[in-house]
Every structure is written in structure tokens, then in C-alpha cells.
Amino acid sequence: MQITSTIGNSVLRTLQRLLPSQCAVCHGWPAARICMACVGRFASLRHRCRTCAMPVAEGVSQCGDCLLHPPALDACGAALDYRYPWAELIAQFKFAPCDPGWAAHLGQLIRRAPLASPFIHEADLVLPIPLSRERLAERGFNQALLLARRLGATEKIRTDLLLRVLHTPAQSQLTRAQRLRNLRASFAVDPLKTAEIKGRCVLLVDDVMTTGATLQTAALRLKQAGAAEVRALVLARTA
Helix, strand or coil: CHHHHHHHHHHHHHHHHHCCECCCCCCCCCECCCCHHHHHHHCCCCCECCCCCCECCCCCCCCHHHHHCCCCCCEEEEEEECCCCHHHHHHHHHHCCCCHHHHHHHHHHHHHCCCHHHHHHHCCEEEECCCCHHHHHHHCCCHHHHHHCCCCCHHHECCCCEEECCCCCCCCCCCHHHHHHHHCCCEEECHHHHHHCCCCEEEEEEEEECCCHHHHHHHHHHHHCCCCEEEEEEEEECC
8 A cells, every 4th residue: 555655646747847837927838836947036045044044145145033042953044025916825825725746846945945955965854844734634634744854854853753742823923022922821841752862963943933943942952962063944033
């Protein structure tokens, strides 16, 4: 049964690569899910703060907020700004029925981020931000896990170390302070597996970074469990 399923998934991926498609942005035909012309136009690489991925001027390594309030994250990279057309496309990826084609193309965009290659190579563990049991049941999949699987380091991915132990309301309309209060008790490291985190370089993966509260809270829990360094890669960063 497992062999049949694996063969079926392989055939599906091959067909997705070979069959013509319409670009989701410019609607050009035939094209990839997102054509290279639209990637070049809307996904230009930007210089970012090394610890929160906010756009900053060339030559600046950290934004003022990170200098005043050092984050738990040691480094953070982002592929895109969360704006047109990416906001709508990411919503399709997250909230529509699971479509593996989106994960493949959006994962490729993450790998274009300037810090992605060294982050992935140097990480001992790759941890997609977990969803609560309720959110996972509602959505049917974890978009962060789908993206993490496209980074080329599947042997490093773990979903059993960092746990989402508390379901929180949707946070899209909350301030950073409100999000931090909501998330304070949301994450935990499995107490029986802290030895697997101690002294390791951990890479967190998520789709969108808004205030940074989710990633910072997760990073803090990992640091408390003994992680030597915690970095993050996200698809998009709000400005």
C-alpha cells in the first residue's frame, strides 16, 4: 500500500512539472504556477534586518527595534514582502483545499532568500512551526510543514520536538503585545526530548511573519530547552 502511494505521488509530481499551467499572477499560458517574469517583477530580493527580516537600508545589519529589544531569534530570513500578489496567493495556499503545487513553487521562492542556503545547510534540526490540534483539524494540513519539506533537508525535519500545546484564536487582527500574551503558554518542547535540542542549531520555518511573536515565542522555548542557536526562514514578511 505504501509503495503504491509513493508511486502515485511521484507520478503526480512528474505530471505537475510536465503539464502546461497558467501563471497565477499574470495568467500567462503556458507557464509555471508562478512564471519567472512575475517572480522577477514581484519577488525582488531586499536587504533585511538579520534578526527580524524587516527591510532596512543597505549597510544596516539590524533594525532599531531589534537593537533596543534583542529578540530570541539569532537570525531570520524572508523571501518576500507580504503584499500584492503574494498575500492573496499565500491565502490560497493556506485556506483552500491542499494543493501540493503551491508548496513546491512557494518553497522554491524561500530557497531564493539570501540567507536560505547557509541556514538550511548549517541547521542540525528543521522545525516547522506547529499548529494546534484544533487548527490542524480545521485546515487539514500544516502549511509550514509543507514548505519545510521543499527546502531540500527532509532528513533534518522534526515535528515531535516543538509542540503547540494551547489553541489560540486567529491572530491576524491583534497587536504584537496581544499576540505575545496569547502565545506565552502556547509552545512547549517535549520534556522527554530536550537532549535532542541541547547544543543544536535549530531552524524554524513558517509561511508569514507579521509581528514576529510566534517565532520569537517558539525560539524562546527552544533556547530555554538548551538550543545553542535558533534561526528562522519565512516565505513572507509584513512591512
